[in-house]
Amino acid sequence: MKIRNGFVSNSSTSSFVLIGLDVVRDKLYHREKKRACECEIENAETMEYCSKCGGGVMREVDVPIPEMVDYKIGDFPVIDNFEGDATFIAIPGTYKTGDEYDMIKVKIPENLNEMKENMKNVLEPLGMWDEDSFGIQSGATYG
Numbered sequence: 001m002k003i004r005n006g007f008v009s010n011s012s013t014s015s016f017v018l019i020g021l022d023v024v025r026d027k028l029y030h031r032e033k034k035r036a037c038e039c040e041i042e043n044a045e046t047m048e049y050c051s052k053c054g055g056g057v058m059r060e061v062d063v064p065i066p067e068m069v070d071y072k073i074g075d076f077p078v079i080d081n082f083e084g085d086a087t088f089i090a091i092p093g094t095y096k097t098g099d100e101y102d103m104i105k106v107k108i109p110e111n112l113n114e115m116k117e118n119m120k121n122v123l124e125p126l127g128m129w130d131e132d133s134f135g136i137q138s139g140a141t142y143g
Contacts, residue, residue, distance in 0.1 A: 009138075014140065015097065015132060018094050025080070027126070029062040073126070073128075077090045091115050119134075
């Protein structure tokens with residue numbers, strides 16, 4: 001999936017809008033090697049392919065930081081397309097999606113400043129807060 005800001009006229013387009021900030025994906029995940037096949041073989045960590053099933057023995061996976069549980073950091077949803085193009089942390093209730101030509105509306109919460117301050121208090125200790133990045137984020141996914 002690719003993310004492009006602005007208008008996209010591709011028929012497989014899906015648009016999104018949220019209030020929050022974009023985050024460098026590497027701050028949310030680290031890479032770990034995990035077993036890819038279930039075969040019982042010796043020295044699996046040193047092998048590229050399994051001698052029993054022929055598949056790859058190990059694979060790299062993204063492991064979320066301990067502070068991220070069920071795609072949330074605190075009360076704030078993490079929006080991730082899993083391909084590294086864009087990752088966002090949203091104010092709850094402000095992430096909306098639509099089809100190619102839908103007009104997407106997001107109601108600005110009355111307590112937005114309070115919610116922003118709460119988000120800052122949660123993300124700043126993790127090195128993820130960027131005042132300049134906070135705001136209305138929009139774009140489109142296309143494939």
